[in-house]
Amino acid sequence: MPVTVGRVRLTDWLRAHRLAGFFVLTFALSWGVPVAFLLAAPVLPVAVSVSGYSPLAFLAVWAPALSAFTVVGLTDGRAGLRAYARRVTALRGRWPWYAAVLVGVPLAYLLSALVASATGGPALAVESGWLSTFVVVALLRATQGPVEELGWRGFALPLLQRRYSGLASAVFLGLVWALWHAPALVISTAEFARVGPLLPGVVRLFVVLVATSVALTVVFNGSRGSVPIAVLFHWLTNLDYPWESTSTVPIAQDVVFVAVATVVALTVGRQYLGDANLATDVLAGRDRAGSERRTTASG
Secondary structure, three states, X not given: OHHHHHHHHHHHHHHHOHHHXXXXXXXXXXXXXXXXXXXXXXXXXXXXXXXXXXXXXXXXXXXXXXXXXXXXXXXXXXXXXXXXXXXXXXXXXXXXXXXXXXXXXXXXXXXXXXXHHHOOOOOOOOOOXXXXXHHHHHHHHOOOHHHHHHHHHHHHHHHHHOOOOHHHHHHHHHHHHHHHHHHHHHOOXXXXXHHOOHHHHHHHHHHHHHHHHHHHHHHHHHOOOOHHHHHHHHHHHHOOOOOOOOOOOOHHHHHHHHXXXXXXXXXXXXXXXXXXXXXXXXXXXXXXXXXXXXXXXXO
């Protein structure tokens, strides 16, 4: 009986604090479990790694999605899980939004690389035979970072937008998103070691991810809450484009990308960062938000 009572109390708490539960579980899975394994590494019979495509790396990256499914399962049961799965896989919005992401994100990175090259950064060059490597790495990247969006934009952002404006929600989620990534800089995983020294790297991480969060929120709300378009956006930002340096990420590249995101927010994004035109639904065909729900459109 105590186990049942404990589970009932946890479920009741989660129903009242779904966002808090999601964030706590995400950080616990992403960094609590891997850190525990790293601390125990000297006495474990196998090597422990959180880099690349190791099991712990997948756990850390998939944690937002796993946490969202866990919270939905505990608070809404199997029916809620089915509704959530339909929601995060539904193609919403008109095709121009998808085209804009598919073309715009690589163009933004190309522009960033051009500016970086013109301001003393690595010369813009494409090595021969790049296509096969690019395709393989792109497919591998699709199995990690983009999966985060099932939690960040598929769960957390809609709940935040029930209480706050699109811009406030985007900035807050961007800060949490950056904080969640920050330990990767401390342990210098292969991807994040490219940003250079730790402290400047942390600052750049927060600035870039907040800007990215704002741009993603514009796209998310503009497409009426399409999670697949957020997955596509994230995947495109994670790719190693053939014209980019593989050793470092020039600061000029970050500056240009942040500038592009700012322009998007100030132009087309203005109507999707206020209190209207916000996507706030989490479960397809169901609304269990209660008092959390905003009076704005659900997209």
